[in-house]
Amino acid sequence: MSMDAVFKALADTSRRELLDRLHARNGQTLNELCEQMDMTRQAVTKHLDILEDANLIATVKKGREKEHYLNPVPINEIAERWIGKYERGRLKALSDLKRSLEREDT
């Protein structure tokens, strides 16, 4: 479970989109995910395998299908590695500010 695998998995727009889909609704099956993605079933399967190998998603068998769950544990490990214990509050304040300012623009 190397950090290299996590960064490689994240370095792809489609895979980040899959994570966004699961963030919006956790526990989706391959069929549900395919409906929203503009790519072949094989391509989606391949991306999901890479995400699972990096431990960014966890799967649970349900009948003949598998449910996919976003697993934020490795992302948290990345954050813990570089974000000191005192910086969290300030970073949150900055990201809240960015979000509210960008909302005003649109």
Add this chain to the structure above:
Amino acid sequence: MSKFVYVTYIRTTPQKLWDALTKPEFIKQYWFDMTQESEWKKGASWAMKFSDGRVADAGEVLEIDPPRHLALKWRNEFRPELKDEGYSRCTYDLERDGDIMKLTVTHTIEKEGAKFIEAVSGGWPRILASLKSLLEAGASLPRSHQAPQT
């Protein structure tokens, strides 16, 4: 139903991981300074307590098979809006994967879009990261001693 599944890989033994999940003095080191009390037998009561002794969450042991599987009936006891959502089910599954352990935590509750799941989902990744650090390096992470401010 609201559900999440968290997976972490930890370089340790099944018994050490089991002890870390069930022994109060161990739990305290990586779980926001909280402890858990139970006789760890099927049907036994289970409670999670703040360091000042107040009960945070409570329930009972539903299934137990050391050092492989544990299922808890789990309800928040100190926030009325979360307590109202009723009991959740939390399971730990410990599997050996080569020379490391795979720990899967599944937390489910009947209600769709439950506030309870939202609340605990902020804590779990930090608890698991700190547990991993404690077992692999012998020290928990400093931030895991303060509960998330949400």
